[in-house]
Amino acid sequence: MAKIVPLFSSSKGNSYYIQGNSSAILVDAGRNLKQLELAMSVNNIRMSDVGAIFVTHEHSDHISALKVLLKRYDIPLYASRGTLEYLINNDKVPVRARLNVIEDVVEANGFEIHRVETSHDAAEPCGYSITTPDGRRLSIVTDTGYLTKDARTAISRSHLAVIESNHDIDMLREGMYPYILKKRILSDSGHLSNAACDEALPDFVGAGLTRIILGHLSEENNTPHLALSGAIDALSQAGMALDSDYIIDVAPVATDGKSMFF
Secondary structure (H helix, E strand, O other), rough: OOEEEEEEEEEOOOEEEEOOOOOEEEEOOOOOOOHHHHHHHHHHOOOEEEOOOOOOOOOOOOOOHHHHHHHHHHOOOEEEEHHHHHHHHHOOOOOOOEEEEEEEEEEEEEEEEEEEEEOOOOOOEEEEEOOOOOOOEEEOOOOOOOOOHHHHHHHHHHHHHHHHEEEEEEEEEEEEEOOOHHHHHHHHOOOOEHHHHHHHHHHHHHHOOEEEEEOOOOOOOOOOHHHHHHHHHHHHHHHOOEEEEEEEEOOOOEOOOEEEEE
8 A cells, every 4th residue: 555645735845755565756845854854754754765756846845955855865856857957057956966857757666657737837847647566546736727638637547636725716815915926826827726626626536536635725825624625515515425435635734744545
């Protein structure tokens, strides 16, 4: 059985540890190395267990630890060509780091990882659909203004998915953010709202998704209660029962010591 450990999830930092059998990979490293290692320690895992790191895009809340991490640990890094070019050109990775472009699919540390198209204001952002060594599938799709066809297909084929549920639209519109930032978040290259996430969930569960983690919640424009209650209501209205047809949780801002098996 495989498991995912959400280490961090918010605009302050994002990182997910995925384990299958005796191997593991990391998706994003958006806090400093000391914070990442502490979060791992809380969960009885170690950076030395990580066989590969996959980065979704170059925003600081996804890459903050990379340069120091890759200097200390000889771990290969995978990302899109556009993301890697940004990291290299902006001194975000060591000169001798083991950098790898993921065009479509790669095998790393016993995992099969497919790149998933997302829509975000970054160089060449993506999500990932991951098959573990024991054949379990999960998808991580956050930081996207809408769910692309590619993302919808990947999630529908997964046993577990981390799906962005970033903001409540009314909270965002009525909040203190400047207009230009609100416009960015609400755009097709911004972040997925609770409502957009909720609309898609019944199709995903109907297709066989049984474990859901709501990710990248805004601390200013959302609450875990709002995100969870909206998702559960949408699935209930579609005739799908919590803890029977699916289980759901919110990825914590910082690790709460919980993992989800799939």
